[in-house]
Amino acid sequence: MKSMTAVQLNALNAQIWRDMGVLADSESMMKRVAKYLSKLVKEKKDPTLMTKEEFFAKIERAEQQSARGEGMKMLPGEDLTTFLRRNGYDV
Secondary structure, three states: OOOOOOOHHHHHHHHHHHHHHHHHOHHHHHHHHHHHHHHHHHOOOOOOOOOHHHHHHHHHHHHHHHOOOOOOOOOOOOHHHHHHHHHHOOO
16 A cells, blocks of 8 residues: 555545534534544554553563573663663664
């Protein structure tokens, strides 16, 4: 699919807001729009989102790795740039 130009995006954005203005005085229409927008937002999944269970499972895995001596630790008084360079990152 071809990307839209900035001009096309601006025109689409303006059209959407104009159409929303037409619907704004109808509570039932606004409820339908809100429901549909929620559906679209769910479709555009954020890969960083996780459930509470997934989050705590990730923490548990990290704690297990740390207990095995895996991972990296910052030294006392070390800043983030120094820490990253010490661990092989070019910053």
